[in-house]
Amino acid sequence: MGRLFVVNLEGKIYxxxxxxxxxxxxxxxxxxxxxxxHGKAYLFNTVVNTTLGETEDRLMMTGMHTVADIFCVGCGSIVGWKYKSAHEKSQKYKEGKSVLERCKVFGPxxxxxWVAREARIGESDSDDV
Known part of the structure; x- marks a missing residue:
């Protein structure tokens, strides 16, 4: 395994x-x-210090998307997913963007x-943007 270079961000970070x-x-x-x-999640233009998992098609609340899980390079935990492609025209704005799950990150x-009890199993994204 090669040397790991971690980007340190400045400002309000997750x-x-x-x-x-x-x-x-x-x-x-x-x-x-x-x-x-697991509950709330945020869509980001850019995330750093992550690696991509296998690309797969997932049926989400807003339709079929091709996504890859993203893993923290520091500890290997799954922290969210990255949209590779959207199958519906109205969802194309998500392509190339990443989602971080709030229960897996610290805020700025x-x-x-914390995970809300009312979080429904099987939900992956929201129609509201």
Whole structure:
């Protein structure tokens, strides 16, 4: 395995809840109204310090999407997913963007979002943007 280079961000950052590796800047948030199987999730233009998993087609609330899970390079935890392609025209804006699950990251103020009991299994994203 090669040497690991980690990008350190400055400003209001979101970081991995398990190892505190920097993942994204709050200014790169596109939407805070996404849902995952574990609760709230945020759509970002850019995330760093992640690796991509296998690409697969997933049926989400807004239709079929080709996505890849994203893993923290610091600890290997799944922290969200990246949209590779959207099968519906109205969802094309998501392509190339990444979703971080709030229950798996610390917010800019160091806060952690806990999983809500009412989070529904099987939800992956939101129609509201």
């Amino acid at each position: 970081s991995c809840k398990y190892c505190r590796t920097h993942l994204a800047l709050s200014e790169d948030i596109v939407s805070k109204s996404f849902q995952s199987r 103020d160091g806060s952690n979002y």
